[in-house]
Amino acid sequence: MDLDFLEKLVSTPSPSGFEQPVQELVRNRFKNFADEIKTDVHGNVIGIRNPEGEPRIMIAAHCDEIGFMVKHITDEGYIYFGQIGGVDASLLPGHHVEIHTANGIISGVIGKKPIHFMEEEDKRKKHEIHTFAIDTGARKKKDLDGVVSIGDPITFPPGFRVLKNSLLASRSFDDKAGVFVLTEMMRKLIKRKLRAGVFAVSTVQEEVGLRGARTSAYAIKPEVGIAIDVDFSSDYPGIDKKRVGEESLGKGPVLHRGANINPVLEKLLIKTAKEKNIPYQLSGSPRITGTDANVMQITRAGVATAVVSIPTRYMHTPIEVVSIRDMENAVKLLVSFVTSLSGKVNFTPQEIRYQHFNLKLRIHSFQPENGPGKMDSSSIGKIITRHRGYNNVFQTQSSNCHAYTLSFSIIHRFRPSVLNSTEPAVPRAYTAENHKCRSPFTIARSPVWTAGTFTYCVQIELIKYG
Numbered sequence: 001m002d003l004d005f006l007e008k009l010v011s012t013p014s015p016s017g018f019e020q021p022v023q024e025l026v027r028n029r030f031k032n033f034a035d036e037i038k039t040d041v042h043g044n045v046i047g048i049r050n051p052e053g054e055p056r057i058m059i060a061a062h063c064d065e066i067g068f069m070v071k072h073i074t075d076e077g078y079i080y081f082g083q084i085g086g087v088d089a090s091l092l093p094g095h096h097v098e099i100h101t102a103n104g105i106i107s108g109v110i111g112k113k114p115i116h117f118m119e120e121e122d123k124r125k126k127h128e129i130h131t132f133a134i135d136t137g138a139r140k141k142k143d144l145d146g147v148v149s150i151g152d153p154i155t156f157p158p159g160f161r162v163l164k165n166s167l168l169a170s171r172s173f174d175d176k177a178g179v180f181v182l183t184e185m186m187r188k189l190i191k192r193k194l195r196a197g198v199f200a201v202s203t204v205q206e207e208v209g210l211r212g213a214r215t216s217a218y219a220i221k222p223e224v225g226i227a228i229d230v231d232f233s234s235d236y237p238g239i240d241k242k243r244v245g246e247e248s249l250g251k252g253p254v255l256h257r258g259a260n261i262n263p264v265l266e267k268l269l270i271k272t273a274k275e276k277n278i279p280y281q282l283s284g285s286p287r288i289t290g291t292d293a294n295v296m297q298i299t300r301a302g303v304a305t306a307v308v309s310i311p312t313r314y315m316h317t318p319i320e321v322v323s324i325r326d327m328e329n330a331v332k333l334l335v336s337f338v339t340s341l342s343g344k345v346n347f348t349p350q351e352i353r354y355q356h357f358n359l360k361l362r363i364h365s366f367q368p369e370n371g372p373g374k375m376d377s378s379s380i381g382k383i384i385t386r387h388r389g390y391n392n393v394f395q396t397q398s399s400n401c402h403a404y405t406l407s408f409s410i411i412h413r414f415r416p417s418v419l420n421s422t423e424p425a426v427p428r429a430y431t432a433e434n435h436k437c438r439s440p441f442t443i444a445r446s447p448v449w450t451a452g453t454f455t456y457c458v459q460i461e462l463i464k465y466g
């Protein structure tokens, strides 16, 4: 892992809309690893390997970071600013900032009234971004004329630090950690023979609405799209695992499950991790992820998408913390996955997540509870095979009893979880009650019972999880 390059990435400013300094680094980096490099009108940088390969896979990491922008300069020379992306205003007072002007960096500070003069109400006051001003030392507006322009981007200064246990702290690991994994993946792929076409995209404007991934995915027309981004770890004081889920630094990249993730791709990634002994963590993403995978998935007629995340502490603060190990393992996972892809892969989710499948059923007994009646003996001990969508059919002879007890075993290693009788005379309420597998279970009869040969239909569905 080339940590010098990572430090360069996080130390190069790239608030959304002002990404080109960092894109220049990425372009130069790709020069040795890509067959072709493109920059589109939006500013996305695309490094391509094996452009004619199949399937076409787009791997995206956003190079933009949160920041601020000069909005107004007062006559006294103080700079008021707006936010670029989701910034926590309570972090601002007492910080150095850098204003990125046409002629270089201007340093400033965001001041605050000393604690000595703070009233109770000052302490309780909600921090709002438009109430803070940057002090550059200018005495009047004129001092900043031709120096600082309205619309100049602002960031916290670089502060890359190595912590214990292979952890790193800096601003903008969201998502320079992802861009780093992307470029390292391309570096590692250089020695590998590829059958897939790989489009590594350093996307722009993710923090302001996933905008770079949207246009680049449209142009690339991928069949598979993977976003590499940071994700919330829950291994530090004050964060609630019950809300965030269990996720720790150093325990491997995070794979997700949920609507934003194609189930075939999800399984392939997990299979790759298991086969290569790469540690990974699993996150439930019940909503659409806030990553480039969101827009990639709904590009054109749809793309099979997934997210590979780097667990991160203190997201959207100037001291985001990540683990080198997680980035290493994310690179390993992506390199293994990309090299394993070949030709046409069917990503259509044919197997539904709750998979119904053929069932074999052995009937042990079918006993009337009261009154005479007997079951057609040919059904006893008979293995009945159920095919998807069809009911098991077995017959009883006439009876005037009100209930039967059916005893059976399921000759299958999967856990049955839905059991349902669809015999028309069976009251609906009973059907609902039997949504659990029980054997023996009782099939209630309608109290009004006519003699004759009766065909009983019992539908038993098995559900396989995972």
Ligand SMILES: [Zn+2]
Binding pocket: 062, 174, 175, 206, 229, 230
């Ligand atoms: Zn991000």
